[in-house]
Amino acid sequence: MTPNTPSVIRIGVIGAGFMGRQHVEFIRMVGGAELSAIADPVIRGEAFGCPTYPDARDMLDAEDLDAVVIANPNALHVDTAIDCLSAGVAVLLEKPVAATYAESLRLVDAVSQFDGRLLVGHHRRHHPAVTRAKEAVQNGEIGQLVGVSGMWSARKEDRYFTDIPWHTQRGAGVMLINLVHDLDLLRHLCGEVAEVQAIVSSQTRGMEVEDTVAVNLRFESGVVGSFLASDAGVSPWGWDQSTEDNVEFPYLPDGVAYSLVGTGGALSVPNLAKYSYSSSVDADWHSPLSRTYLPVAPQVSFHAQLAHFLDVVRGASPLVSVEDASRTLALVEAAALAAARRGTVNVAQFRAEAMAQARL
Structure with missing residues (x-):
């Protein structure tokens, strides 16, 4: 625990839009x-x-806060977080960590400069099904990982764009708003991505921002994968439909967002259905498949994330650091570059070049 951290942690929320109001309710429900x-x-x-205050700086000056949740527009994330870190408060910063990878590096430096406590809100990593799936992959419960695929698709309502103008502007498309979550979890489950290819489309709405994207991935481990994301198409497939994290979405108890394929079995996430052949050493594709479910205690990701954030306020290391989250953002940008070039982008090279340019 950091010095002088009180037993009841005083939290301010910056940004009272959709996500900010959700965080308000989460804070009201948690003890401590x-x-x-x-x-x-x-x-x-x-x-x-x-x-209530019209500006974050006004709030920081007037209130004796221990922590803040930042849920304002993406373009304001870095400057707001730096203001909070310089004021000595712990930060839970909604994803994406910044509007661009280069900008996120400013925040990486600021956390180091102020010895800051900052957790990035990739909330899905806190879901118990993700924790169990990662254990299954690491422990070889489905053999050697070979590939992964997934989908997130849901049709956003028109007012999502008409009522919030920045949702129609660059940086607020399905890649940075939605796919960023999925690419973060794929990094978490499968390791760093070596190469990425992507195709994007804006044909459904004709806006500046993309509404649909397909990506191909080669991980540093040799695992390959693919993912389709769209905010313009109806589907039952995706994290939000397969968990109770977001009450705004219909819940399908046996829904699937990701499918992990290994040499000894397969695992779907988040329902944790495990598929394998018979136990015979000679089992192959002609053998019957069995399905079992890995047991896990249910918990909403946001609740687990907030509980972890309270630990971060008290001095624990964040599950998702700003440097870790910046790598996810770099992957999203590399995918966008791959789509623009209609080719393959080396992700490590992209990060190195962007970092060199940002340091100039």
Whole structure:
């Protein structure tokens, strides 16, 4: 525990849009934390049961906070987080960590400079099914990992774009808003990506931002994978439909977001259905398949993330550091570059070149 950390942690929320309001409710439900203030330029007069401020700096100056949750627009993430770190408060920063990989490096430096406590909100990593799936891969429960595939597709309503103008601008497409979650989990489960290919489309809505993307991945381990993401098409497939993390989505208890294929079996996530041939050493594709489910205690990712954040406030190491999250952002940008070039991008080379350019 850091010095002078109180038993009840006072948290401020910056940004009272969709995600910010969700975080408000999460804080109200957890023990050991108190919603102490909210900063947002467009909530004046609303009743939240705590002081409200038009600007994050005003809130930091006026309130004695231990921590903040930052859920404002992507383009403001880095500057806001640096302001909070310089004020000495711990930060839970919604993904993406920054609008660009190069900009995220400023935050990497700031965490080091201020010896900051910062957790990036890739909440799915906190889901118990992800923890169990990672254990299964690492322990060889499906043999040597060969490949992975997945999908996230749901049709966003028109007002998602008409009511929030920045949702139509560069950096707010399905890649950086939605696919970033999936690429983060694929990195978490399968390791770093060596090469990426991608195809994007904006044909459904004709906006500046893409609505559909398909990516191919080669991981440093030799595992290969693919993923399809769209915010314009109806489907039952995806993390949000397969968990109870987000009540805005219909829940399918046996839904699948990712399929992991190994030499000794297969595993779907998050339902944790494990498929394998018979136990015979001679089993092959002609053998019957069996299905069992890996046991895991249910928990909502956001609740687990907030509990972990309270530990980070007290001095624990974050499960998702800013440097880790920046690598996910670099992968998303490398995918966008691959789509623009209609070719393959070496991810490590992309990171190195972007870092060199950012340091100039």
